[in-house]
Amino acid sequence: xxxxxxxxxxxxxxxxxxxxxxxxxxxxxxxxxxxxxxxxxxxxxxxxxxxxxxxxxxxxxxxxxxxxxxxxxxxxxxxxxxxxxxxxxxxxxxxxxxxxxxxxxxxxxxxxxxxxxxxxxxxxxxxxxxxxxxxxxxxxxxxxxxxxxxxxxxxxxxxxxxxxxxxxxxxxxxxxxxxxxxxxxxxxxxxxxxxxxxxxxxxxxxxxxxxxxxxxxxxxxxxxxxxxxxxxxxxxxxxxxxxxxxxxxxxxxxxxxxxxxxxxxxxxxxxxxxxxxxxxxxxxxxxxxxxxxxxxxxxxxxxxxxxxxxxxxxxxxxxxxxxxxxxxxxxxxxxxxxxxxxxxxxxxxxxxxxxxxxxxxxxxxxxxxxxxxxxxxxxxxx
Numbered sequence: 001x002x003x004x005x006x007x008x009x010x011x012x013x014x015x016x017x018x019x020x021x022x023x024x025x026x027x028x029x030x031x032x033x034x035x036x037x038x039x040x041x042x043x044x045x046x047x048x049x050x051x052x053x054x055x056x057x058x059x060x061x062x063x064x065x066x067x068x069x070x071x072x073x074x075x076x077x078x079x080x081x082x083x084x085x086x087x088x089x090x091x092x093x094x095x096x097x098x099x100x101x102x103x104x105x106x107x108x109x110x111x112x113x114x115x116x117x118x119x120x121x122x123x124x125x126x127x128x129x130x131x132x133x134x135x136x137x138x139x140x141x142x143x144x145x146x147x148x149x150x151x152x153x154x155x156x157x158x159x160x161x162x163x164x165x166x167x168x169x170x171x172x173x174x175x176x177x178x179x180x181x182x183x184x185x186x187x188x189x190x191x192x193x194x195x196x197x198x199x200x201x202x203x204x205x206x207x208x209x210x211x212x213x214x215x216x217x218x219x220x221x222x223x224x225x226x227x228x229x230x231x232x233x234x235x236x237x238x239x240x241x242x243x244x245x246x247x248x249x250x251x252x253x254x255x256x257x258x259x260x261x262x263x264x265x266x267x268x269x270x271x272x273x274x275x276x277x278x279x280x281x282x283x284x285x286x287x288x289x290x291x292x293x294x295x296x297x298x299x300x301x302x303x304x305x306x307x308x309x310x311x312x313x314x315x316x317x318x319x320x321x322x323x324x325x326x327x328x329x330x331x332x333x334x335x336x337x338x339x340x341x342x343x344x345x346x347x348x349x350x351x352x353x354x355x356x357x358x359x360x361x362x363x364x365x366x367x368x369x370x371x372x373x374x375x376x377x378x379x380x381x382x
C-alpha cells in the first residue's frame with residue numbers, strides 16, 4: 001500500500017454564503033494519477049485549489065504526508081499547478097520560461113541547463129529552447145508549461161483542465177503524453193476534468209464528484225462497471241437505468257420480468273435501480289427473448305450503431321454493430337453479467353431514459369459543460 005501524500009480532512013469552502021465543499025474528505029497516495037471528475041460547479045476545481053493553497057478552507061485541514069499545511073502559502077508547498085491558461089511569460093523564450101522557477105530558487109546555471117534540456121527531451125521539444133512562446137502552437141505551449149512545472153521537482157503536480165483549449169486529436173495525443181510523463185517521473189498527478197473519457201483513459205484512481213460531495217472513488221474499471229448510484233452510472237458513459245425490485249439475492253424484477261443477476265445483499269422485495277450499459281445488450285429476434293420494443297431512432301457512429309428502442313414507453317439505448325431500421329420490432333437479450341443493481345438514491349428517476357435524447361442535445365450539453373467549466377475556473381481565480 002502506497003503512502004498517503006495529500007489528505008483533505010473535513011474541508012468546508014463557501015463562496016458568497018453558498019457552500020461549495022462541505023465536510024470533504026480525500027486521501028491521495030504517493031505516485032498515483034488521480035482525476036477529480038464531475039460536472040461544472042461540483043467543487044472539483046475548489047478541491048484542487050485548496051490543495052495548492054490558493055483557497056484557504058473555512059473549516060478542515062490539509063495534510064502533506066503527516067504535516068498540516070492548511071495555513072502554508074502556495075509557494076511554500078511542494079506542489080505545482082498547471083492551469084487551462086498556461087500563464088507562460090510572453091517576453092521569455094522557451095528555455096527561460098522553463099528555467100524561471102529554478103532561478104527563483106537560486107539554482108546554479110549548470111544545473112538549470114541540465115534540467116531544462118532534460119525537461120525539453122521529456123516533453124519532446126528538444127530544439128525549441130530559443131523559440132518565443134508566441135511562436136508555439138497550443139499543444140507546444142502546454143508542453144512548455146508541463147516542463148516548467150516539472151523542472152521544480154514538485155512532489156505533486158496539480159492540473160486544472162489543462163487540455164480544455166486543445167482540439168480533439170491534440171487532446172488525445174496529450175492525454176497519452178501526460179500519462180507517460182507521470183509514469184516516467186513517478187510524481188503524483190492530480191487532474192481535474194469534466195471529460196469522462198479523459199478520466200477513464202488516464203487515471204489510476206477516479207474521484208467522481210457532484211454538489212460538493214464525492215459520489216464514488218475507484219479505478220476506471222470499477223467506476224464504469226460498478227457504479228454506486230444513478231448519477232455515476234449516467235455521468236460515466238451511457239446507461240439505461242430502470243426501476244427494479246430485488247426479490248432476493250441474485251433475482252431482480254424490472255421491465256415487467258424477473259431476471260437472474262450477480263448482485264446480492266439488498267434484502268427481499270427491495271426497490272432498486274437497475275443499470276444496463278448499451279453495449280451489453282444483444283439485439284435478437286423479438287420472439288426469442290423477454291424484452292421487446294420498437295426502434296424509434298438509429299444513428300451511425302462509425303464503429304457501431306446507436307439504436308433507441310421504445311419498450312413499453314421507456315426508451316432504451318443500444319449500441320450494436322448490427323443495423324436496424326426505424327419501426328423495426330426487435331428483442332433485447334441480457335445475461336446476468338449485463339445487469340448491475342444499485343441502491344436507490346437521491347438521483348433515482350433522474351437519469352437513464354432516452355425519451356428526450358438526441359445528438360443535438362448531447363452536443364449542446366457538452367458545449368454548455370465546457371463553457372461552464374471555464375466559468376467555474378474563472379470564478380475560483382477571483
